[in-house]
Amino acid sequence: MMHFARRPSRLRRRRRRTEGMTLVEIMIVVVIMALIATAVGVAVIPRWRQAQVDSTRTDAQSIRSAVQLYMMDTNECPTSGTELQEEGYLDRSKRATDAWDNDFRIECEGDDIYVVSAGVDGQFDTEDDVE
Numbered sequence: 001m002m003h004f005a006r007r008p009s010r011l012r013r014r015r016r017r018t019e020g021m022t023l024v025e026i027m028i029v030v031v032i033m034a035l036i037a038t039a040v041g042v043a044v045i046p047r048w049r050q051a052q053v054d055s056t057r058t059d060a061q062s063i064r065s066a067v068q069l070y071m072m073d074t075n076e077c078p079t080s081g082t083e084l085q086e087e088g089y090l091d092r093s094k095r096a097t098d099a100w101d102n103d104f105r106i107e108c109e110g111d112d113i114y115v116v117s118a119g120v121d122g123q124f125d126t127e128d129d130v131e
Helices: 010-018 023-074 081-087
Strands: 105-109 112-116
Touching (some): 023 112
């Protein structure tokens, strides 16, 4: 008597095919996720850069106010925001540097006070400077 190997039923074969995901399906999901991440990056990065500029302008105003107080007491122009913090004219909770961790340039001409950030490129006297 010959024994034939039992062939799997159609239901078992169908179940075996639908149990997992194929590599193509996984790749499609990965590509879709990458496209979504790219779209979010394109939308968020410009806003983040503008937030850095706005934050730097606010910090420059705080330093300008501290320079005015410093000049009333000493009749001299401070050299940096760190000096203002050390002397107690600028609260230590305020930033003494810009959003890119560069020192502000402080210039005093008579009663005029100029506080300038070098901007993103870190170089003064370029078009991205923030006042």
